[in-house]
Amino acid sequence: MANLNMVQALNLALREEMERDKNVVVLGEDVGRDGGVFRVTEGLLGRFGPERVMDTPLEEIGIVGAAFGMAVYGLKPVAEIQFMGFIYSAVDQLFSHAARIRARSRGRFTCSLVIRTPYGAGVKALEHHSESTEAIFCHMPGVKVVVPSSPSIAKGLLLSAIRDPNPVVFLEPTRLYRLIKEDVPEVEYTVPLEKARTVQKGKDVTVIAWGSMLHRTMQAMEGFDAEVIDLITLRPFDEETVLQSVKKTGRVVIVHEAPMTCGLGAELSATIAEHAMLHLKAPIIRVTGYDVVMPLPKLEDYYLPNVARIRKGIETVLQY
C-alpha cells in the first residue's frame, strides 16, 4: 500500500504494466523528457527509453493515427492527448479507423489502444482546457469510454483499459489529479470495464455520476437516503446496475458537468425511460452544465453543477 494521488496512481499503473508487457508503449506531446504536463508519465522515459516513450511532434492526428498503426501491428500503445480540448482533430482517426478496423477486417485486425486525456473543468484553466465532451465518444460504436473517480480506481482501470482489445478513451478528471490521496495497492489488480460501482446504498433515489462530479455528488448527500452509482465505464455502460437500482428507488437524478443537451445523462435517462418507466415515481432530473460555451475561470463556478444544484435536483424528485 502506498498513499497516492491520481497522478501517482496512473504513473504507477503505467510503470508496472510496461514492466510486465513490453508491447505497451507510450506516445504523445511532452510525455517523455517532461514526464507529461501533469507528470502522469514521469520517469518512464528514463526507465524504458525513447523508442518506448515517444515525445512526438505537435500533431494530434499523427499521434492517434500512428498509435492506431502501432496497435494493429501488435503493440498496445497508450497515447496521451495533452488536454481533451485538443482531441477533436484526432476524432477522425479514432472514429474512422480505430473504432472500425475490427469490423472492417472482420476480426483479422484489432486495435488495443488507449487514448488518455485530462478531462473536465474546475481548475481555473485556460480556454479549451476544461472540456467534458464524453458523450461524443460514447456515441461511436467500437469505442469504449471510461472515467476513474479515485486514485485506486484509476490504477486498476488503466490496467483494464490497456489490456482491453478495443480502443479505449481514458478520461482523467483534471480536478481529481491531486485532490484526493488514498492507499493504492502496489500489487497487481484491475477494475473491470463495463461495471458500475455502487458507492452507497439507499432507498429513496438513485443518483448517477462519474469523475469529478461523483465527488460533488457525495458532498451533497447529507440527509438523503440515496443510492449513489459511480458509472466508471461510460460506453458501454452498466445498464443492469443502473436499472436494478432505479427499479428499487423509483427516482433518478443524473449529474454531469457537460452541457445538458445530448450529454450522456440523456442516454441514461432514455434507457431508464424505456426499461424502468413503470417503476418511476418522479420525473428523471439531470443536473448538468448549462447549454453554453464553457466559460473562462471567472464564470466557471457558475457553469458547473454545485452542491446546491444537486441537492435541489434530489429534493425535486423526492417531492413525488
Place this chain on the structure above:
Amino acid sequence: MANLNMVQALNLALREEMERDKNVVVLGEDVGRDGGVFRVTEGLLGRFGPERVMDTPLEEIGIVGAAFGMAVYGLKPVAEIQFMGFIYSAVDQLFSHAARIRARSRGRFTCSLVIRTPYGAGVKALEHHSESTEAIFCHMPGVKVVVPSSPSIAKGLLLSAIRDPNPVVFLEPTRLYRLIKEDVPEVEYTVPLEKARTVQKGKDVTVIAWGSMLHRTMQAMEGFDAEVIDLITLRPFDEETVLQSVKKTGRVVIVHEAPMTCGLGAELSATIAEHAMLHLKAPIIRVTGYDVVMPLPKLEDYYLPNVARIRKGIETVLQY
C-alpha cells in the same frame, strides 16, 4: 411552381440567395467545375465565377477553417463536405472556433456559416458514405443542426440557415436527394429554424423522426392514430411542439437511423422524461440503428430501421 427533387431545390435556393446576397459564397471539393458530386452546386461556377464558387484542394480542415475565416470577415460561406463521413477531421475547426467565436469575443465577431453535407444511409454506398452522427453536433453549444425531409422544406430551410447568424450544420439525406419530387415555389420563402413540423395530427401516440426516417415512419402509420412530428431542427430542437404533443398522446416512439446509444433520440426521450413524465402512459421507445459499426451495402437493410420495426415500436407503446 416547379416540380423539383431535393437536389434541384437546394440548387435553386443557392442560386437565388447568391443572386440576392453577394456575401454568399460556396466552397468545397468538386463544387465548381463538377457542380458537386450530387450536382447540388451545378451551374453556380458558370454563373458566379471561381472567386465565389471555390473548388478547394482536398482538405476538410482547410475548407471549414477557411470558411470560418470568411464568415468572420463578413461573408456568408456555404461550405460543402462531400460526405458526412469526411467531416470528422473538420470538427475541431467547427467546435473549437466556429461554435465559440461569438462567446470568445463577447459578440464582437460572429460566424454566419453553413456546412452542407450529404447524410445518412440507404443508397448502398461505400464505407464512410452512410454516416448519421448528427448527435455529435447536437451536443455542441453554439452550433445549430438541421435536416430537411422534402424538396420544398430543403429550399426554405437552406435560406434560413444561410441567413442565420450562427454556424449551421445542414444535413442532406442522401436517400431523399432524388426520391421525391414536389412542387417548389420559385418565390422567396423560408422555413424557420428551431420549429418542428407536425406532419399529421393524432391522439394515441407521438412519433418523432427527421430526414429520411421521417419517410419510413410515414409508411408505417397505417392503422394508427399517431401524431407525427418532423423535427427539422435538431439543435436547438423545438421542445414546445414535442412536449405539447406528448402531453396529449401520452405515448412516444422516436425513430432515427443513427446507432441508439447517445443518439439524438436519447435527448428527446430525456427531455420528455423530465418535463412530461406524469403524462406518460407507456415507456418511451426508440427505434434506431443498432449499436454497431455501420455495415456495407449487403447488410445495410438489416441495420436501418424499417417499417416493421417502426410498427412494432408503436404497437409496443400502444399496449399500455
Place this chain on the structure above:
Amino acid sequence: MPERIVESFQVRRLDILDEKGNAEAALTPAFTEEEMKRMYELLVLSRTFDQRALNLQREGRLGTYPSFLGQEASQVGSALAVEKSDWLFPSFRECGVYVAMGYPMHLLFQYWGGDERGMRIPDGMNVFPLSIPVGTQIPHAVGAAAAAKYRGDRVAAVVYFGDGGSSKGDFHEGLNMAGSFRLPVVFICENNQWAISVPRERQTAAKTIAQRAYAYGFEGIQVDGNDVFAVYKATRDALQKAKGGGGPTLIECFTYRMADHTTSDDASRYRPKEEIETWKAKDPVLRLRLYMEKKGLWTEAYQKEVEARAKAAVDEAQKKAETTAPPDPRDMFTYTYGSLTQRQTRQMKDF
C-alpha cells in the same frame, strides 16, 4: 553576411523505360526472364481484373468501383519491390496492388459487392484493408513502422495515396513524424493528375508532389509512374534505404487516371478528351510489351496465353465471389467489439 542561403534542394526525376519500349540499360534493374514475365503478366492480370470489375458494376453486380486503368505500372511495379514481411497500406484505388501481392481476387469482388468479408485479409499477409477517407491511412504506416523499429523487425511500411491525398493534414503529420523519428516508411503518391474534378495544378501550387518531402527533412523523388522499371527501382531503393536505417522516402509516381473517378463519376464534365488521348500513348502495359518484344520475350502467342490465363483466373474469382453465401446480419454485432455489450446482446435478438 546579411543575406545568405541556409538550405537548398534539388528534386530528381527518374525515367527508365520510354514509350517506345527502349530502356536505359544502366538503370534497368537486373530482372530474370521469369521476373520480367511475371511483371508483365501481373500488369495484364490487374488490368483484366479492373475491366471485369467495371463490367460487373455496369451490370449492377458490384457497387461503385474506382478503376485504376493507366496506373498499373505504379501499383504493380511498387508492389513487386516489397518483401513479404513489409506492411502495405493501400487507398481505395489500389486493387492493382492487391492483385500484385497475390491477394485473392474473389475477396476483392466480394468487397466491392458490399461485403466486409472481402477485406478479411488472409493470415500472414501484411496488407491493410483499403482506406476510403483520403490520406488518412498515411499515419497508420508511420505507426506500423515505429512499431517495427521498436521491435527490431527488419520491416518497412509502404503507404499509397493520391495527389489529392497529399493535401490532407494526415499527410503532413504522418510524413513529419516519420522524418522526425527517421522511420522505415516509403510514401508512394500516385499522382494521377486528378482528384475527381480537381486538376493537379489546382490541388497545390507546388510544381511536384515529390518536393514536399523536403519540408520534412527527407528525400522525395518523382518517377515516371507509367514506367514499371522506374517505379520498381525507386521503390526497391527506398525500401533498402528504409531498412538500412536511412529513414523515409517520398516517391511521386507521375501517372494518369485513364478512367472516370469512379463508376458514379462522369469525367467528361470536367476534363478534355485530348488529355486522355495523349496519355494513351504512354500506356504502361504496352511499354513493357514493346521492351520484351525487342528482347524476344514477347510474342502474339505468349500474349494470347497470358490473356487467357488472366481471364481464367478472373472468371474463377468472380464465380467464387458470386457463389459465396451472403453474410450473416449478426456479424454486424460480432465484429464491433471484442465481445458483445449488454445492449448489443439485447439488440441481436432481432435476428
Place this chain on the structure above:
Amino acid sequence: MPERIVESFQVRRLDILDEKGNAEAALTPAFTEEEMKRMYELLVLSRTFDQRALNLQREGRLGTYPSFLGQEASQVGSALAVEKSDWLFPSFRECGVYVAMGYPMHLLFQYWGGDERGMRIPDGMNVFPLSIPVGTQIPHAVGAAAAAKYRGDRVAAVVYFGDGGSSKGDFHEGLNMAGSFRLPVVFICENNQWAISVPRERQTAAKTIAQRAYAYGFEGIQVDGNDVFAVYKATRDALQKAKGGGGPTLIECFTYRMADHTTSDDASRYRPKEEIETWKAKDPVLRLRLYMEKKGLWTEAYQKEVEARAKAAVDEAQKKAETTAPPDPRDMFTYTYGSLTQRQTRQMKDF
C-alpha cells in the same frame, strides 16, 4: 534523360541588425527618428507588460500566462509593418503583437485573469482573439484573405504560430490552400526553438521551417527573429507582395523562448541553462538600443523616461483591469447564440 532535376530551391536567411547594434545599412529600412523611437518604446512597453503579467500571475492575480520574453522583436517588428486595414491572427503567445497594435492592455490583463470580455476586440481593430489550440488559427487567415480578395479589398491577413504549430495538419491545409488560390497571406512562424519540452530538432527533421513554403509553391524566408529590422523588412516586403497579387509568404523568425513555456511550466526539467545564457547575448531590445546609441538616439535619460512611461501605462492598465466589475453569469447564455434558445431561457432562470 533518365535522371534529371525537375525542381530546385534555395532558402534565404536575412540578418540586418547584429548583437553589437551594427546594422547592414543597405538593408536597413528608412525609419524616421520618431519611427525608430516608437519601435524601441514598443519593445520596452511590451516587455514591461510581459513582466507585469508574470508578477501578477505569481501573486495569484492572473491565471496561467505564457511569457513572450525574447520574442519582442519578432512580435513588435512584424506588427509595425502591418496596416490598420490588415487582419491579424495571433496565437496565445502574442501579447507583444497586441501591445504593438495598440490593443488596450487592461483588456489583456482582464483576459488572462479569466474574463472573456478581455478579448472583446475594440471596434475597427482587425485583430482576432488569440487562439489557444496550436496552429488552428492558420486556416482562418487564409479564409479572411480569400474573403478580402473576393471583395476586392486591398487587405492582407497575417497569422502567427510557433515551430510546434508548423507540425499541425491545419498548417499544411492552410498554407496549401493559400498557395493554390494565391491569397494575400503572410505566415509568421515564431520559431522559438521549443514546443514546451520538445526542441526544434525533434519537432521536425527539416533544417528550417521556412523551407516548408516550397511544399506549397511559394517563398519562405528565415530571418533573425531577434533583429527588429530584419523582421520588419521581411514582413513589409511580404505584405507588399501579397497586396500586389504576388501571393503568400512564409516568414520564419528564428528566435528563442527565454521564459518557461507558461507559468505552469518548469523549463529547467528539460532544457540546459547554458542555452538560455547564449541567447541572452542576442537580446532584441538591447540590440536596437545599442544601434540607437550609436546614432545618438539613445541616452540614459531617454531610457529612464521610456521605462517610466511604460510603467505608468502598465500601472494604469492593471488598475483599470482590477477595478472592472466581474462579468455577469448570464453572459454565458447571451453570447452562445445570436439569440437564446428555448432551453437556455429556462436554464438562465437559475440566475
